[in-house]
Amino acid sequence: MSRFLSANGAHRRLEGWPLVFTVLTTLAILVGTVVEFAPIFLVGGAVEPLETLEPYTPLELAGRDLYIAEGCNNCHSQMVRPFQDEALRYGPASTAAEGAYETPFLWGSKRTGPDLARLGGKYPHLWHVRHMEEPTSTSPGSIMPPYPHLLTTELDLDGLPAKLRGLARLGVPYSQADAAGAVATARAQADSVAAQIVAQGGPDRLADREIVALVAYLQRLGVDAARAAEPEPVTSPDTATVALTR
Ligand code: HEC
Incomplete structure (x- = not known):
């Protein structure tokens, strides 16, 4: 098993540390989330309703x-x-x-x-x-x-x-x-x-x-x-x- 780990390099070793791996993955997803969401809030709303749009009766x-x-x-x-x-x-x-x-x-x-x-x-x-x-x-x-x-x-x-x-x-x-x-x-x-x-x-x-x-x-x-x-x-x-x- 240990031979297998070293043969497959750093990524394999990282996967062997579940806690560290989870924290790093969460960080990566959080950064992605902020990048996706920030523009929506910065421009003050994602979608302007169509001018002629009325709510359903x-x-x-x-x-x-x-x-x-x-x-x-x-x-x-x-x-x-x-x-x-x-x-x-x-x-x-x-x-x-x-x-x-x-x-x-x-x-x-x-x-x-x-x-x-x-x-x-x-x-x-x-x-x-x-x-x-x-x-x-x-x-x-x-x-x-x-x-x-x-x-x-x-x-x-x-x-x-x-x-x-x-x-x-x-x-x-x-x-x-x-x-x-x-x-x-x-x-x-x-x-x-x-x-x-x-x-x-x-x-x-x-x-x-x-x-x-x-x-x-x-x-x-x-x-x-x-x-x-x-x-x-x-x-x-x-x-x-x-x-x-x-
Ligand atoms: C299993 C798939 C299926 C389901 C579920 C289904 N349909 Fe359809 N629908 C079709 C198919 C295939 C056609 C094309 C043939 C026809 O006009 O019946 C169609 C055609 C239509 C059309 C005509 C569209 C046009 O432009 O000519 C309308 C309106 C429609 N369906 C409304 C509904 C509504 C409302 C429901 C739910 C109550 C529904 N359908 C559920 C398959 C489905």
Whole structure:
């Protein structure tokens, strides 16, 4: 053993002193950490939010949580990469500025299904309802699993005020009034989304079901970034009707 150590030089010997080795490794990592973090604090914040960026409405937040809970992000990224082929298929590349209020971010890299970063407004609400209930009904041959329970499970909004307050503490600009009125705001937007689904020929029983929250969220994706790119306002049909109280 000792012959082995000396034959392999100083590094081997160092590895033989676990305590010294641990201290030196920790020091090396600490130096790296400081070098990575210092610039962020020196310039006073890593990412400036996009000018047109608005926080999610309470209903969209509820939909986002369903998106995470159902594991949609296991198959769908939300990050258009800066390549020509991606731009042609999905639209302009994603930026950090448009994700400034994302906690946690859902960029991802797994694409069993297409990227969804620029999805908002691509399809009518009813398309999403049908697609979630049975993906092959809108996309023949789809291997996406069906989520029919979203059309029957009651939407739970009770946690929204606490959620908005929590996000406000993380820097998302929700006011106390936004948090206090979150459930009512969400219900109003849910009614509006449900009414549009009916107007598009869909079923008239979804206003208090999970699907309306998910649809509201999906229709919001990429909308703020699109507004930043174009001079005239582009809003998804339902987010326009419910403004957050400020
Ligand atoms: C097992 C992988 C998988 C999971 C999980 C999954 N999807 Fe998909 N998704 C796909 C595939 C594949 C497609 C392309 C075929 C189609 O349109 O159904 C797709 C398509 C889509 C589209 C259409 C995108 C477009 O631009 O045409 C949307 C919207 C979508 N999925 C949303 C969701 C949501 C929301 C969830 C979670 C409730 C989800 N997906 C879960 C695989 C998946």
